[in-house]
Amino acid sequence: xxxxxxxxxxxxxxxxxxxxxxxxxxxxxxxxxxxxxxxxxxxxxxxxxxxxxxxxxxxxxxxxxxxxxxxxxxxxxx
Numbered sequence: 001x002x003x004x005x006x007x008x009x010x011x012x013x014x015x016x017x018x019x020x021x022x023x024x025x026x027x028x029x030x031x032x033x034x035x036x037x038x039x040x041x042x043x044x045x046x047x048x049x050x051x052x053x054x055x056x057x058x059x060x061x062x063x064x065x066x067x068x069x070x071x072x073x074x075x076x077x078x
Contacts (some may be wrong), residue, residue, distance in 0.1 A: 070076060 067076075
């Protein structure tokens with residue numbers, strides 16, 4: 001059986017060229033993200049909240065809540 005070696009060579013050469021182009025584009029994007037101005041002031045998700053700024057303060061108050069009924073023969077005193 002006769003095979004067309006030039007077609008196989010062209011496909012492997014095309015795969016190599018596309019791989020090099022993809023790697024070069026990924027490198028440019030990564031370097032642009034590292035060297036962009038203001039990247040040190042942004043948080044990990046690109047928001048303006050840094051690691052030292054407090055988040056949302058949560059609190060709970062139970063004033064005005066009535067305690068649940070205890071089962072028979074149970075006491076709330078120890």
